[in-house]
Amino acid sequence: MLSSEVRNRIDRVWDAFWSGGISNPLEVIEQITYLLFLRRLDMNQQREENKARRLKRPIVHAIYAEEQRDLRWHVFIEQDPQTMFATVSDRVFPFLRTMGGERSSYAEQMKDARFTIPTPVLLAKVVELVDAIPLDNTDTNGDLYEYLLSKLASSGVNGQFRTPRHIIQLMVRMVAPAPDDRICDPACGTAGFLVAASEYMREHHPQVLSDPDLRARYGTDMFHGYDFDHTMLRIGSMNLMLHGIENPNVHYKDSLSEAGDEDEDRYSLILANPPFSGSLDYETTSAKLLKRVKTKKTELLFLAHFLRMLRPGGRAAVIVPEGVLFGSTTAHKKLRKALVEEQRLDAVVKLPSGVFKPYAGVSTAILVFTKTDAGGTDDVWFYDVHADGFSLDDKRNPVDANDLPDVLARWPHRGESSERNRPRTAQSFVVPKKEIAEQDYDLSLNRYKEIEYEEEEHREPAEILADIDALNTSIAADVTALRDLLR
Known part of the structure; x- marks a missing residue:
């Protein structure tokens, strides 16, 4: 959080846009995201340059060429407002639209990216404010999107919100992505699930970054996302690129x-919380x-x-409205x-109703x-989450x-006697398939x-009557005594 x-600080950036004449909340979020992305790009290159100096070797993953130095955040923010405005509108944004390569999915999403900040004064003001936002923690990027999108929801634009990061991480850890997985979110939005899966992969399978073949697949074909909102696709593409996915496989599609x-039988892992309209x-x-x-x-x-979408043997962790159960x-x-x-069916994890507030x-x-495609359900593990x-x-x-x-601690032991013997009064318990069939396949925990x-x-x-x-x-005795005092 x-x-x-x-x-x-984000509120001040938001207010600056509104006072500067940009009142569409989605447009405000998109412009803020571009600026945050540009700053993170420069930070990433600075980190690569520092590593190259320490190791005394050329920079491996250069974002900017030497002749593009003036397009970098730490350079153009030192310019006067008029010069900065010209640099960003005439050079930085054309670079931003094409940096992934003409045939990349990133370029496909970014081709319609527009710089809509109307004046040099407003640009200088919001750049100064964005520059003061701490971005050293990698989680901050997603949290910033979540906070920005909360403003979008409160502005009355329907259907755009992120699944809370800790819920995403719970789901990712339960399915444990592996290097041979092909992962998809068919309603990816800002790509939160894909980013979390990539972070899990780097933490638990570091060979995806050291092995040349795995590294190539990690950057191009391991993570796939679809959405039918072009703005969310642009934000999702930038989010993935900032997390080391060089060519984000994110495309426009009504799934x-x-x-x-x-997409039939194409993926080995589905992570999703699609919009249920x-x-x-x-x-x-x-x-x-x-x-x-x-x-x-x-x-x-x-x-x-x-x-x-899943190939045989593929697994999924998805969020559904309780009515589905x-x-x-x-x-x-x-x-x-x-x-x-x-x-x-491996598990039903009931979430408290306040998880998606506000x-x-x-x-x-x-x-x-x-x-x-051949059955396999013997028992279903249920967990009743009271607090998150x-x-x-x-x-x-x-x-x-x-x-x-506790969900994560018990999850690996769901088939063992420690879980199978837990009473139905506990927060987690196991129900045999036969009993579920007898209940007409009702999956509600209650x-x-x-x-x-x-x-x-x-x-x-x-x-009680005697008392x-x-x-x-x-x-009655006290009332009588009080009357005697008053005579």
Whole structure:
């Protein structure tokens, strides 16, 4: 989470844009993101230059050539406002649009990037403010997006918000990405899941950076993302590049349309929290997808799409609205039955309803499953998350209560007796497939959780009435005594 000081600095940048005449919240976020990206690019090159000097060798991954020195952040911020404005608009932005190479997906997304800051004075002001924001911590970049997007949500623009970083990290750690994975988020937004997967890969499989073949695959083909919002695609591409993905494989696509048909059996790992907007027209939806599940509910269509995207043996950790777990329509039941009987459903992790505040207060759950096309579900592990380390109100302040470490501690042991023998009154427990089938494949945790009631002992009515009589007698005596004093 960002400190209050950093949030205040972002607020000042935001206010500067609005007072300078840019009132569209999405445009403000995009322009701030460009400036943050330019600053991080310069910081990354400075880090590479320092490493090259220490090792006494040429710089390995140069972002700027020597003749492009004046395009670097630390250089142009020293210029006077008029010169800076000309440099950024005439040279820096053309460089920004093409730096990934003409055929790269980055260039595809950035071709429409526009510099819309209207005056040299406003540019100088926001550059000065952005330069004061601490970016040394790699987590700060994503947290900045999250805070910026909270402003977008509060401005009334629907459907744009990030999954909280700690929830993303929980899901990534549960599925444990490996170097041979091909990972996809078909509704990637700012690419938070892909960034977290790349960070996990570097931490747990450092050979992806040292082995030449793995390094090439890490930078080009390991991570894939789709979205139908060009602005989010640009932000996602920049986010991935800043995290070492040289050629982000992020493309425009409506995953539920016929364009999504080409992704069948392509990926070994799906990480996603797609936008669930309720319903859509059949005309815009893939006919092949509708054959799998006849519905207008986007949450069900996305779940069916995840199953067709995975290759056999592939796994997924995805967020779904809680209604998917117990909905009574034919489509709801068909999908749940397919997960349990045809694939291997590993876990249902119920999240508290405040996790997505201030954007929304909906109840959600994480589904973790493996595509087998041959069944394999013996038991399903349930976990009831009560607290995620933050208050469950709109402020989402840090608190001590946090069940997520316990989720990760118990997850590897879900098939062992330590978990299988836990009572249904506990936060985590295991339910056999046979029992789930008997419950018409209802996956709601409350269907199986047992509530323990404490027995209370009550006094006999006659004893209570006797106490009341004694109390009334005492009150009457006190009233009589008070009257005698007043005579």
